[in-house]
Amino acid sequence: MNTKRMLSRANLDALIRDLVAAGTVVVAPTHSSGQERTGVTYGQVQSPDEVLLDGPQPIRPLKGVVFPPTEALFRWRQEKSAVKIEEVPTGFKETVVIGARPCDAAGLEVVDCVMGWDFRDELWFGRRQATTVLAMACTTCDESCFCTAVGLSPTSTRGADWFLTPVDGGFEVDVVTPKGEAILDRYKARCPEAGGAAPSRTAGLEQQVRANLDVRPDRIRGWLETHFDDPLWKRVALRCHGCGACAFVCPSCHCFDIVDEPDGAASGTRRRNWDSCQTALFTLHGSGHNPRKDQTARFRQRIMHKFSIYPARFGEVLCTGCGRCVRVCAAGMDLVSILAEIDRAAQGGGEA
Amino acid sequence: MSAPVTVGNGAFEPSIVAFVCNWCTYTGADLAGTSRILMADNVRVIRLPCTGRIDTLFILKAFERGADGVIVSGCHPADCHYTAGNYHARRRFAIFRELMNFVGIDPRRVTFSWVSASEGGKWAEVVNSTTEQVRQLGPFATYPEA
Amino acid sequence: MQELRELARKLLQEKQVSAILGYEHGRLGTRPAFVTDVADCERLVFDHRCVHNLAAYLSPRRTHIAALGRLAVVVKSCDARAVAGLIRESQIKREDVVLIGVRCGGVVRDAADARPLSADNVAPRCVACEKREPTLADHLVGEPKPAPAGSGSRDARLSEIEAMSAGERLALWMQLLAPCTRCHACRQVCPMCFCERCIAEKTQPTWIETSPHARGNLAWHLTRALHLAGRCVDCGECERACPAQIPLGLLNRKVARVVADRYGYIVADDPSTPTPIGTYQLDDAQEFIQ
Numbered sequence: 152m153n154t155k156r157m158l159s160r161a162n163l164d165a166l167i168r169d170l171v172a173a174g175t176v177v178v179a180p181t182h183s184s185g186q187e188r189t190g191v192t193y194g195q196v197q198s199p200d201e202v203l204l205d206g207p208q209p210i211r212p213l214k215g216v217v218f219p220p221t222e223a224l225f226r227w228r229q230e231k232s233a234v235k236i237e238e239v240p241t242g243f244k245e246t247v248v249i250g251a252r253p254c255d256a257a258g259l260e261v262v263d264c265v266m267g268w269d270f271r272d273e274l275w276f277g278r279r280q281a282t283t284v285l286a287m288a289c290t291t292c293d294e295s296c297f298c299t300a301v302g303l304s305p306t307s308t309r310g311a312d313w314f315l316t317p318v319d320g321g322f323e324v325d326v327v328t329p330k331g332e333a334i335l336d337r338y339k340a341r342c343p344e345a346g347g348a349a350p351s352r353t354a355g356l357e358q359q360v361r362a363n364l365d366v367r368p369d370r371i372r373g374w375l376e377t378h379f380d381d382p383l384w385k386r387v388a389l390r391c392h393g394c395g396a397c398a399f400v401c402p403s404c405h406c407f408d409i410v411d412e413p414d415g416a417a418s419g420t421r422r423r424n425w426d427s428c429q430t431a432l433f434t435l436h437g438s439g440h441n442p443r444k445d446q447t448a449r450f451r452q453r454i455m456h457k458f459s460i461y462p463a464r465f466g467e468v469l470c471t472g473c474g475r476c477v478r479v480c481a482a483g484m485d486l487v488s489i490l491a492e493i494d495r496a497a498q499g500g501g502e503a
Numbered sequence: 504m505s506a507p508v509t510v511g512n513g514a515f516e517p518s519i520v521a522f523v524c525n526w527c528t529y530t531g532a533d534l535a536g537t538s539r540i541l542m543a544d545n546v547r548v549i550r551l552p553c554t555g556r557i558d559t560l561f562i563l564k565a566f567e568r569g570a571d572g573v574i575v576s577g578c579h580p581a582d583c584h585y586t587a588g589n590y591h592a593r594r595r596f597a598i599f600r601e602l603m604n605f606v607g608i609d610p611r612r613v614t615f616s617w618v619s620a621s622e623g624g625k626w627a628e629v630v631n632s633t634t635e636q637v638r639q640l641g642p643f644a645t646y647p648e649a
Numbered sequence: 650m651q652e653l654r655e656l657a658r659k660l661l662q663e664k665q666v667s668a669i670l671g672y673e674h675g676r677l678g679t680r681p682a683f684v685t686d687v688a689d690c691e692r693l694v695f696d697h698r699c700v701h702n703l704a705a706y707l708s709p710r711r712t713h714i715a716a717l718g719r720l721a722v723v724v725k726s727c728d729a730r731a732v733a734g735l736i737r738e739s740q741i742k743r744e745d746v747v748l749i750g751v752r753c754g755g756v757v758r759d760a761a762d763a764r765p766l767s768a769d770n771v772a773p774r775c776v777a778c779e780k781r782e783p784t785l786a787d788h789l790v791g792e793p794k795p796a797p798a799g800s801g802s803r804d805a806r807l808s809e810i811e812a813m814s815a816g817e818r819l820a821l822w823m824q825l826l827a828p829c830t831r832c833h834a835c836r837q838v839c840p841m842c843f844c845e846r847c848i849a850e851k852t853q854p855t856w857i858e859t860s861p862h863a864r865g866n867l868a869w870h871l872t873r874a875l876h877l878a879g880r881c882v883d884c885g886e887c888e889r890a891c892p893a894q895i896p897l898g899l900l901n902r903k904v905a906r907v908v909a910d911r912y913g914y915i916v917a918d919d920p921s922t923p924t925p926i927g928t929y930q931l932d933d934a935q936e937f938i939q
Contacts, residue, residue: 183828183894190894192828210894211828220830221860223649294677389714390681392705394837396892399830412649412858414568420649424860425830432850445713481838481890482701483680483760559875560848560856563868580931590929593938594912598878598926600937601907602871602900605810607819616939629939645819647863 156335157345159321164199166341167249171197176246178216180209193248193255204250204287204317212402212475213255214262216248217278220399221424224274224409229417241273243281247334254298254473256286256310258402264465265405283334286311287322288353295474297364297487303471305356317352360472364487366494368458368468374497375459379451383496387489388450390482395427397453397476397484403469406433428452454489517571517637519546521630522557524589527578527619534623535630542627543634546574553577555588559599562613566646572612572637574629579617589617611636612643650694652790653723656749657690660721666747667718670706672699678761681706685717695723695791697766700756702884704731704840707741721747725756727774729783729918730882731840736920738880740843743920750786753778754794758889768798774883777803785918806896807903823863826870828893831861835887835897836873841880848872874900879908879925882916 158166170177176195179202183192191206193213226237259279266272289296289305298304308314312331315322324342326335335342398404408426413419426433429450434443443449461469476486508516523529529550535542551557554577565573575596583589596615604610614633618626657669661684671693673682679698684690703722706714714720724732732748735741755766755775762770776799782789802808810818833849836842849857849869857872858865881901888898908914911934914925 210892221649221862385713386683389683389717390706392834392837392890394834394890395832396834396890399832400892408859410855410859412855412860422649422860425832427832430833446711447713475892477677478761479892481834481886483675483678485676485680488676558856560868560872563871564856567864567868580935587929590931590933591926593933593935594926594929595875597911597934597937598904598907599871599875602874602904604815605818605900605903606822606867606871607815607817609815610937614939615937645816647823647867649860649862649864 155345156324156326156342157321158315158324158342161321162341163249163322166338167196167199167202169338169341170247174245176244177249178213178246179249180204180206183210193251202250205290207291207293208252208473208475209255210400210475210479212258212400212473213248213251213284214258214402214405216246217259217282218262218275218405221422222274224421224423226420227418241277243278246278246282248282248284249287250315251284251286251311252289252473253286253303253305253307253309253311254296254471255402256284257298257303257307257471258310258473259284260310261403261467261469261471262405264467265461268465283312283330284310285313285315285331285334287315288317288351289356290317290352292356292360293474293478294363295477295487296360296472297474297490298472299357299361300364300366300490301368301468301470301472305353305360319352323351364472364491366490368462370497371490371493372459372462374493375455376463378496379455383492384451385447387484388445388447391429391446391450391484392482393429393431393446393449394481395429396479396481397486398427398429399425400475400479402471402473402475403457428456450484454486454493458490515638515642517545517634517640517642518569519572519574519630519634519637520565520570521546521548521574521576522551522554522561522565523548523574523618524553524556524577524584525550526553526584527582528576528616528626530620531618531622531626534621535626536623538623540623540627542630545634545637546630553583553585553588554592554596555583555585557592557596559595562599562603566608566612566643571640571643572614572633574614574616574633576614576616576618576626576629579619582619608646609640611640650696653695653749653751654690654693656788656790657684657693657721658687660747661685661687661690665719666721669693669721669723669749670703671695671723671749672701672703678759678763680760683714683717693723695751697754697756698760698762699723699725699751699753700758700760700772700885700889702728702731702838702840702882702886704728704735705838705886707732707735707746707840708843709740710843710845719745719747721749723749723751724783724786725751725753726778726780726783726918727882727884728840729785730916731884733785733918733920734841734880734882734916735843737922737924748783748786748788750783750789752782752789752791752793754781755797755799758885766797768800771797771799772885773799773803774885775799783918785920804902804906806899807906810899822867825895826866827863829861829866829870829895830893831859831866831869832892834890834892838886838890839877839881840884840886841877841882842873848876870897870900874904877901878904879912879914879916881905 181194183190190210266275314325407423457469669684673692857868
């Protein structure tokens, strides 16, 4: 499993064509459909020309491949006094992701914990099973990246079935998992064994990311566990709009809402849709009481869940340091600064 | 979404929903009926107190649920039972119509009219001309689905 | 900027307000700032990266902000239109807020953009801006600035879309709205979207499906654009906040054009002008009505 192989760009293109021809869904970073702002997003591609491997981080997280923004859970139909449930087909199309960022691949593994916890989410795992992730080491980063602060790095192989490292001439391939072996078996011709180690194009990146944020998650968790009422929450939450954009671009946020959509008097579809704890509605009770009645409480919840509650339950930080929340936030919340402030306070032993 | 309605010979028959005000158009439609004026039977009438009550979401919901065309009709200006409901509606529909057109909902699928309680003939005309227009346009199969 | 900081200090010292809502430099760019201490007024800045519309924070729904007390808010002329809208629609009282107007020379599209202001990165609305200082203001700070460089018709894209066929337009909008995940960031950052219970949250019946599928997305975006008719102040925050980079401004600009053409109404920072949707004329055009 640890024999390094070499994948030339030409062979990668050929591999993509092979996969598409075989009816596999191929997902890769590609241009998004925005007309006035061009961005890169993970999208289904039909040909290698649509794949952008040297671009910026895709604006949408990879989780959409195994956990779509909306999905039908089942359909119902009422016939006389009986209700028939029609299960939505659970056969998932084989999918290969090419060029997943390490922060996105890791996000899938981190969320596996809760999806398999007290109730096994068969939709999540069904899609996970059907999806092979060919992750790729980052060659670029910016000031919003902080994967190293949460135990990852630009070359982390967590969540990857193959890990590709860009080198001169193509990519070095590290086959990480049995699922990766299975794909390799089918397409071995594209990936001969590597000769010597080629110079990687990712050198120096880890240092750059570390310079953005150097904190200890265990220290942060300790502070969070004892500072529920700290004035920091009120202060930082003032500028938060509660828009939830952060949750919707996050590789590890996974909360969802369930809705029923009737299509007539006697039939309809039950769906689940992405949701965010940052909205006022998220914890609104039927009685009208809201335990998180303002943005202070809601924003605190976000940080607590990611850096204290989830780690306490599953031993994993619910964050992969991808930085999307920082980039997308219209109010400049900047999680990096907030974590730095909390870590400093944790070291100082006092209030933030 | 349900398949387009067809008659015995397979020809497409449009499904049209009409949102009408109680005081004028609904009464006018009633008059058309009691006067035995022949009208296309493609239209389902939904009665509201006033065009001012007609939310633009009703129009969208009709399309979502399979309507091929929509009619919105009420009292003539100055005749609103609630004095000004139709004036507010007029502005609202004027703006929404252009917005719908902008996103690609063909404006020929939505008919707006003022039909008074005594204009049974006009109602029949609106029904027949709208039905024929939408029949020509065909089913609204491209309205977005889930 | 010193003028701004001195004014802020004075307002706090004299207890005219409990907090200043302005801008500061964050780690990566400019962002909104709430300053409650005189010493912290040094943080306040105003430059071409102050793109945010701070009026959004004035909604009474934001109880944790309302709890701060009387605020002084830094407003550009576009932001002042939003404050006027909130006053016009009885969300805040004029006397409950102190407005620090700033003379603006245009802002960038992205608050983290470190480059100087130029035709390449200026927000499109700034190029068309006719009044670079607000009328609705208690104080006015900053030097008058020239109009920013930039070109191109603001609404060229609107005309392009209008020239397409209905089928092409529908296909285009389905493509543009497909990445929408219904995060509602557009609504949350909008100063004029202040409803306690948004129509999109209503159930029994559900008029606007909350699912991010094509049908639900179209209903949401059309409804929001309509509900902002004559109210949208063209601050561009919705488009800036959208994590899916959807050109939302196209819908709002289209509606604004319809309202201007039909009713001669353009949003201004005068709270006493009535909204076009809430009013009518006996002889409003009705050429589309049989």
